[in-house]
Structure formats: C-alpha cells, structure tokens
Amino acid sequence: MKRLKFLLVISVLVLALGIASLGVMAADKLPVVIGLQAPITGAAAIEGEMAKQSVEIAAQMINEKGGILGGRMIEIRIADDACQPKAGALAAMKLITQKDIVAAIQTYGSSVTQPASDIYEKFKKVNIAYGATVTGLTERGLKYFFRTCGRTDTQGAFFADEVVPLFNAKKIAIMHDNQTFSLGLAEDTKKALQPKIDAGEVELVYFDAITPGESDYTVPLTKLRETNPDIFYFTGYFPEAGLIIRQARDIGITAVFVGGDAAINEDFINIAGLEYATGCYQTQEALIEYFTNPEAMAFKEAYKAKYNTLPSSPWSVYAADALWVLAEAIDKSGSTDSDVIADYLRNKMDQFPSITGPIGFDEIGDRIGTGINLYVVNADGSFGIYGK
Amino acid sequence: MKIILEQLLNGLTIGSFYALIALGYSMVYGVMKLINFAHGDLFALGSYLGYTLLVFGSTYATVTFGIWGGMIAAMLIAAIGIGIAGTLIERIAYRPIYSVGRLPAVVSALGASIVIQNGIMVVWGPRPQAYPSQVVPSIMLNVGEFKITLLQVIILAISFVLMGLLYYIVQKTTFGAAIRACALDRDTAALMGINIETIIFFIFALGPALGGMSGVMVGMYYRKISFIMGWNYGLKAFTATILGGIGNIPGAMLGGLLLGVLEMLGSTYISTAYKDVFVFLVLILVLIFRPRGLLGEKVAEKV
Numbered sequence: 001m002k003r004l005k006f007l008l009v010i011s012v013l014v015l016a017l018g019i020a021s022l023g024v025m026a027a028d029k030l031p032v033v034i035g036l037q038a039p040i041t042g043a044a045a046i047e048g049e050m051a052k053q054s055v056e057i058a059a060q061m062i063n064e065k066g067g068i069l070g071g072r073m074i075e076i077r078i079a080d081d082a083c084q085p086k087a088g089a090l091a092a093m094k095l096i097t098q099k100d101i102v103a104a105i106q107t108y109g110s111s112v113t114q115p116a117s118d119i120y121e122k123f124k125k126v127n128i129a130y131g132a133t134v135t136g137l138t139e140r141g142l143k144y145f146f147r148t149c150g151r152t153d154t155q156g157a158f159f160a161d162e163v164v165p166l167f168n169a170k171k172i173a174i175m176h177d178n179q180t181f182s183l184g185l186a187e188d189t190k191k192a193l194q195p196k197i198d199a200g201e202v203e204l205v206y207f208d209a210i211t212p213g214e215s216d217y218t219v220p221l222t223k224l225r226e227t228n229p230d231i232f233y234f235t236g237y238f239p240e241a242g243l244i245i246r247q248a249r250d251i252g253i254t255a256v257f258v259g260g261d262a263a264i265n266e267d268f269i270n271i272a273g274l275e276y277a278t279g280c281y282q283t284q285e286a287l288i289e290y291f292t293n294p295e296a297m298a299f300k301e302a303y304k305a306k307y308n309t310l311p312s313s314p315w316s317v318y319a320a321d322a323l324w325v326l327a328e329a330i331d332k333s334g335s336t337d338s339d340v341i342a343d344y345l346r347n348k349m350d351q352f353p354s355i356t357g358p359i360g361f362d363e364i365g366d367r368i369g370t371g372i373n374l375y376v377v378n379a380d381g382s383f384g385i386y387g388k
Numbered sequence: 389m390k391i392i393l394e395q396l397l398n399g400l401t402i403g404s405f406y407a408l409i410a411l412g413y414s415m416v417y418g419v420m421k422l423i424n425f426a427h428g429d430l431f432a433l434g435s436y437l438g439y440t441l442l443v444f445g446s447t448y449a450t451v452t453f454g455i456w457g458g459m460i461a462a463m464l465i466a467a468i469g470i471g472i473a474g475t476l477i478e479r480i481a482y483r484p485i486y487s488v489g490r491l492p493a494v495v496s497a498l499g500a501s502i503v504i505q506n507g508i509m510v511v512w513g514p515r516p517q518a519y520p521s522q523v524v525p526s527i528m529l530n531v532g533e534f535k536i537t538l539l540q541v542i543i544l545a546i547s548f549v550l551m552g553l554l555y556y557i558v559q560k561t562t563f564g565a566a567i568r569a570c571a572l573d574r575d576t577a578a579l580m581g582i583n584i585e586t587i588i589f590f591i592f593a594l595g596p597a598l599g600g601m602s603g604v605m606v607g608m609y610y611r612k613i614s615f616i617m618g619w620n621y622g623l624k625a626f627t628a629t630i631l632g633g634i635g636n637i638p639g640a641m642l643g644g645l646l647l648g649v650l651e652m653l654g655s656t657y658i659s660t661a662y663k664d665v666f667v668f669l670v671l672i673l674v675l676i677f678r679p680r681g682l683l684g685e686k687v688a689e690k691v
Contacts, residue, residue: 041506043616045514178661209661213620215610218398219652220660222391239516243612251394252535271612273521 031075032068032336034059034326035095036319037106037116042082043213043239046267047108047131050316052078055105057303058320058355068331074323077101081112088112092119092127102336103127105322108315110134111180117145124338126345128322131315133261134184138364144342146365148321148356149314150285150372152181155261156188158372159233159283164193164202166374167256173206173229175220175244177236183209185235185260205229210244212236217244218251225253235260242271249276258374261285266312269381282375285314287383291356295324299355317356324354390533395652401540401609403648404547408602409625410632410640411554412474412595418571418635419591422493426477426500427599428622432615433504434470434600435607436512438462442523455525456542459608463546463601470600471593473504478592501618508615516614519607543605550598551641558637567591571635624651627671633684642683 036055039048059074067073077098079091088107095104096119103126106116113132120127121142129137129147133155138147164172172193176186186207196202205227210220221244224232232248232255234241241263248257257280259268264282272280288300288310299320303310311317329344330336346365351358360368376386409431416424441462453461481500485492527538558564569577570587578584606621607613624647632643647667654666674681 041509041514043516043614045509049514211661211663213616215606215612215617216398216402219395219655219663222394222656223660226391239612239614242516242518243610246611250535250537267515271516271518273518273611275521 029072030100031073032102032327032330033075033077033098033100034323035077035079035098035101035104035106037079037081037088037091037095037104038319039083039108039112040078040080042084042087044083044108044237046265047313047315048080048083050311050313051105051108051130051319052076053307054299054303054311054316054320055323057299057306058323061298061302062323062327068327069334069336074327076323081107081116083109083112085111085115088116089119092116096120096123096125101125102330103326103338103341105130105319105326107131109179109181110137110184113137114180117142120144126326126338126341128326130319130322132181134181135188136184138366142365144338146322146342146345146361146367148318148325148354148359148367151366152185153188153192155283155372156185156190157192158374159189159258160192160196163258163281163283163374164196164231167231169202169229169231169256171203171205171227171229171231173224173227173232173255174204175206175224175232175234175236176209177212177240178209179212179236181262182236182260186233189233189235210236210240212240214240215243216247218247221248221251221253224248225251229255231256231258233258233260234263237262238265238268239271242268242277245272245280246276257281258283261314261372264375264377264383266381269377274379274381277377277381278379280377281386282377282383283372284375285318286356286371286373287312287314287375288317288356289383290385293353293355293357295353295355296357314356321354321356321359325349325352325359328352391656392653394534395656396649397536397540399649399652400645401544401648402652403628403645404544404551405602405606405621405644406625406628406647407551407641407644408547408598409621410628410644411551411637412599413626413629414632414635414637414640415567415591415595417629418637419567419574419587420482421490422482423497423626424477424595425494425497425622426481426504427596428620428625429501429504429508429618430470430473430477430596431599431603431606431621432613432618433473433508434466434596434603435613435617436508436517436603436615437469437600438466438604439517439519439607439613440512441465443520455523458523459525459604463604466600466604467597470603471597473600474592474596475589477504477596478588501622505615505618512615514615516612519611519613521611524608524611539608543609546605547602550601554594554598555637555641563590624667627667630671630681631674633681636681636683639681639683643681646682 038051059076063073079094081088081091106127108131110132113129121144126144133149133152135151135153174186176182206224241259259282261284269277329341333340333344345361350360374386375383378384412427477500481496525539529536566582628643628647629640632639651667655663
C-alpha cells in the first residue's frame with residue numbers, strides 16, 4: 001500500500017513537471033496574434049471573404065519563412081462586422097477584449113472603419129485599414145490608425161483631370177449612395193471639378209443620391225436621363241452598380257459609365273450581365289494582376305495554388321499588405337507594444353517592399369504613393385487598363 | 389407625361405410584388421393574430437429556389453418547356469417549396485409556443501427570420517447571385533415612345549391573376565368562408581365544426597407560396613438576388629399591410645399597389661434620397677389618422 005502511494009506521488013510529480021515544461025516551451029513560441037476585422041457576412045461578404053483569404057495567404061508566407069521575433073508564428077483571429085458601422089464597433093470591442101491580440105487589420109467600408117478606429121484608438125491598439133479611402137479618416141489626429149489604401153481625393157482629382165478630358169465630356173452626372181465613402185468620393189470629385197465648372201469648360205448636370213440595398217433605381221435614372229449627360233460617374237458599391245448600369249441602358253441612357261473604386265468587380269459583371277458590363281470603366285487603385293514585383297509574384301502564386309484564382313478587387317490585397325507591414329514592424333522593432341509599433345510604422349518604415357510595392361506612412365498615417373488607373377471591362381469579362 | 393406613365397408602370401410592378409408578399413402577412417395575421425416576420429425571408433428563399441432550378445436545372449427546365457415555361461416551372465417549384473417551408477416554420481417555431489401568448493411568437497418569428505437568412509447564406513454563399521440572362525425573357529415592346537419589356541407586362545398579369553384567384557378562394561368558396569369564420573372568432577368557428585388545424589395549415593402554405601412566386605418574379609425582373617433581400621421587401625410589404633388594413637385581403641392588395649406607386653411618384657417628384665423617409669411617413673400618417681388602415685373597418689371580416 002505504501003509502495004502504491006509512493007508510486008502515485010512520483011507519477012503525479014512527473015506529470016506536473018511534464019506539463020510545466022510543455023508550458024515553458026509553448027510560451028517561448030507563443031504565436032503573435034493579429035486581429036482581422038472584415039465583412040464576413042452581409043452585403044459586402046465577398047470582400048470579407050477575399051480579405052480573409054489574402055491575409056491568411058500572407059500569414060502563411062511569413063510563417064513558412066520562419067515567422068517573426070525569432071520563430072514565433074503569426075495567427076489571424078477574425079471578427080465579423082457585416083459591413084455595418086454598429087457591428088463594426090462591436091467587432092473592434094471583441095478583438096480588443098482578447099488580451100493576446102497585438103494589432104488589428106480593419107476593414108472594408110469607410111463608414112464601418114470610422115467608429116471602429118475610434119475604439120482601437122481608445123484602447124491603444126495599432127489598426128491598419130485596408131478598404132477605407134475617405135479623405136477625412138486620417139485627419140482626425142489618431143495616433144494608432146494607419147491605412148494601406150489610398151484616399152478618395154486623389155481618385156476624385158484623377159476623374160476630373162484625366163478621365164473627363166479623355167472622353168471629351170462636357171456634361172457630367174455624379175451619383176452616390178449617401179454612405180461615408182461614396183459621398184466622400186462624390187464630393188471630392190465635385191471639388192476637383194470646380195475649377196473647370198467655374199471656367200465654363202464642363203457642367204455638372206446631376207449630383208444626387210440613391211438608397212443602397214434596393215432593387216429598383218429607375219426613378220433616379222429617369223431623372224438622370226433627362227439631364228442628358230456625356231459621362232456618368234457612380235461612386236457607390238458593386239451590388240447597386242450592377243443593377244444601375246442595366247436599368248440605365250434599358251431606359252436609354254447612353255452616357256459613358258464610370259464606376260468608383262468599389263463599383264466594379266466580378267460580381268458587378270455577374271449582376272449586370274456581360275453584355276451590359278462590357279465597356280464600363282472604373283477609376284481604381286491597382287489590381288494585383290498588374291504587379292510584377294517579387295513579393296506580388298510570390299503572393300499570386302500562393303493564392304492561386306490555394307484558391308485557383310486571384311482577388312478581384314484591390315482591397316483584400318491591401319489587407320495582406322497590412323499584415324506584411326505589421327509583421328515587419330513587430331519583427332524589426334522587436335516589440336509587441338502598440339506605441340513602439342506605431343512609432344516604427346510612422347517614422348522608421350520607408351519604401352518597405354510589400355505586396356503592392358514599396359510602402360511608407362506619412363505623419364497622419366496615410367500610405368505614401370498609391371497609383372490610380374482607369375480600367376475597362378473587356379468583352380470576355382476581364383479587366384484591362386484603359387488609355388495605356 | 390412620358391415620365392409619369394413610365395413611373396406609374398414601374399410603381400405598379402414593384403407594388404404588385406409588395407402586394408403578393410403583403411397577402412402572406414395579412415392572411416397569417418387575420419387568423420393567428422401573429423406577425424410572421426420570417427415571411428420576408430421565405431420570399432428570399434423562394435427567389436433562390438427558382439434561381440437554383442433555372443441555373444442548375446436549366447438544361448432540363450428551359451429546354452423542355454422553353455424560356456417562358458422555364459419561368460412558370462421555376463415559379464411552381466418555388467411555390468411548392470416555400471409552401472412546405474412555411475408549414476414547417478409553423479410547426480417548429482410557432483406551434484410549440486402558441487399557448488404562452490403572442491409576444492413570444494413574435495420573438496420566435498424574428499428568430500426564424502435570422503435562421504432562414506443565414507441558412508441561405510450558408511447554402512448559396514454570401515455573394516449576391518444573378519439570374520443569368522439566357523433564362524430570362526428579354527423581349528422589348530415599343531408602345532409609342534415607350535420601351536417596356538414583355539416580362540414586365542407578364543409579371544403584372546401573373547400577379548393580378550394570383551391576387552384574383554386568392555380573392556375568389558377566400559370570398560366565394562365554402563373553404564374561404566371557413567377561413568373568414570376563423571378570422572372572426574376562432575373558438576366559435578371550432579364549435580361550428582371547422583377544423584382549425586386545416587385552416588392554419590392552409591394559410592401557412594398559401595401565404596408563403598405566394599411570397600415564393602413573387603421571389604422568382606423579383607429575381608427575373610431585377611436579376612440580382614441576395615440573402616438579405618428578404619428584410620427590405622418584408623419591411624415594405626409589412627408597411628403595405630398596415631396601409632391597407634392588417635388582416636384584410638383586398639386591403640393588402642390595395643396597400644401593396646398603392647405603396648409601390650407612392651414610392652415611385654414620391655421619389656420622382658420629391659427626392660430620391662429620401663424615398664424611404666417618404667414611404668414610412670405615409671405609414672406614420674396612416675397609423676395616426678386611420679390606424680385600422682384604408683380598408684380596415686371595425687366590423688370588417690378579417691382574413
């Protein structure tokens with residue numbers, strides 16, 4: 001009996017020691033957890049799905065090279081915001097309350113990003129937006145907010161200075177959907193057009209909003225038709241854009257159709273039908289298929305190997321970029337402290353080779369240098385750069 | 389003038405969708421005094437069922453019956469499928485809790501709505517889907533200076549036939565009289581030998597079946613369908629039900645058509661951006677000045 005007791009004690013001790021040593025080993029190689037806030041469900045669920053895939057591919061690429069901070073793997077933890085501002089704030093809270101999360105990548109849609117970024121700021125977490133381009137977002141004096149995508153004012157200026165002269169357009173119609181991003185882009189475009197309007201070179205014949213999430217846009221389109229525009233710039237999102245182009249052509253609008261950078265992707269073609277989508281234009285930041293730098297090539301290869309296609313919008317790749325720069329900042333600064341990471345991103349990162357080319361951030365957290373192009377939908381449903 | 393007529397036609401078309409969905413709300417409310425919030429999502433499910441038949445069964449359906457036959461086949465399949473789904477929802481979500489009052493049933497209805505919505509997302513994916521152009525008739529009619537699609541005319545015709553049929557069943561047949569009797573007083577109706585179970589089965593099959601058919605027509609008309617579409621249409625149809633007088637069958641039809649036309653004219657002549665504001669303002673005005681709805685009389689027979 002005594003012998004049995006002794007054996008029991010010994011075995012318990014051995015077991016305890018084993019578990020303890022396991023714990024030490026695990027602490028050594030504890031993963032670095034990065035949050036990803038994205039619209040996994042809801043109206044923009046496709047963007048969330050692509051963002052998740054892209055970030056996971058980027059994490060896989062970093063982990064295959066041996067991780068960061070001397071061998072710690074990157075782990076992605078996802079919070080769904082359904083592309084709604086309220087749910088966005090909740091998703092941010094959900095990520096912040098998990099103590100092991102180092103920083104966050106967030107999210108598609110400026111109206112969702114805005115409230116979420118306030119929460120990350122309050123709890124001092126570095127957060128990098130990948131699909132939030134409204135000009136004012138970075139001009140709120142936030143310390144922990146960055147973005148890897150561009151700004152709507154560059155896009156508005158591009159439309160005014162490049163696209164309008166290209167089609168020799170005199171009468172311009174702009175339609176938005178009253179949401180933060182879409183209204184922002186519409187107003188930035190209007191601002192950029194103002195000198196030409198004042199000089200009498202062009203005329204803004206239509207500037208109005210639609211309600212997103214509906215099916216029938218014939219009423220606003222009928223109004224637009226009566227103004228007889230040469231060029232029709234729609235700054236909203238793809239689910240509406242697909243319906244709008246078809247209904248516009250059906251009621252006899254022949255103007256050149258240009259979408260903003262959220263208007264045209266695969267689903268736009270799917271909803272509109274190829275016969276309507278062909279020949280539609282889009283002002284957009286660069287698509288991944290046009291990048292040839294080594295990081296982009298490696299990313300494309302890994303993404304294709306897993307999903308047999310490429311992301312059809314630029315935003316998800318910016319999400320991968322966000323992870324890429326976060327990993328670099330954490331690794332190089334050797335710290336998971338928010339202030340150190342933010343400082344590294346703002347002051348020390350310069351021309352860091354990322355997936356969409358060299359990245360650096362300015363004082364307010366905007367990415368330095370993103371290019372905008374005019375894309376056209378080809379007859380086979382692919383995208384081509386127009387005018388180059 | 390051209391614009392008014394165009395918008396009237398568009399308003400009638402969208403109004404007939406609202407009316408068909410509103411009938412489902414109204415019938416269920418008439419008999420059960422329950423607002424079936426899952427109804428809008430059953431409508432969306434109908435749209436997806438029709439889509440599935442036309443896309444994956446297109447080689448059979450469209451080739452065998454032609455493009456119009458394919459459309460009818462899709463509508464029938466959606467009607468049958470959604471009729472079954474409607475009765476299932478009644479069994480699972482409502483029947484077990486009837487005895488505890490009406491409020492828990494409303495909460496259960498909202499729960500059923502979330503389940504169906506997310507179920508659609510899981511099965512068909514989060515992307516919006518589109519009815520492909522080769523299965524949708526696209527003949528244009530030129531009437532004077534108008535361009536209208538034949539599809540729009542057919543949709544209007546089918547909607548009015550369906551509404552007429554339902555009106556006939558409820559108002560002119562013995563079975564319809566039984567339904568109306570249930571709506572007036574369920575206990576007395578049961579004492580008179582009416583089988584309440586059959587009536588409940590019937591309204592939970594027929595209401596959603598109409599919704600399912602209008603789901604297919606919406607898919608055909610706009611092509612884009614998404615798993616969240618049920619909420620928007622459900623809300624508008626519910627507004628139409630209140631507008632016409634809840635529980636009242638002709639009221640639901642009138643309310644739907646009126647709402648569609650009001651929405652179109654309001655956004656043409658007032659503001660597009662405030663379209664929904666306008667619609668719900670009408671709802672608020674009706675609730676303040678005529679809470680029983682346009683056709684809802686105090687002593688009216690409610691179904």
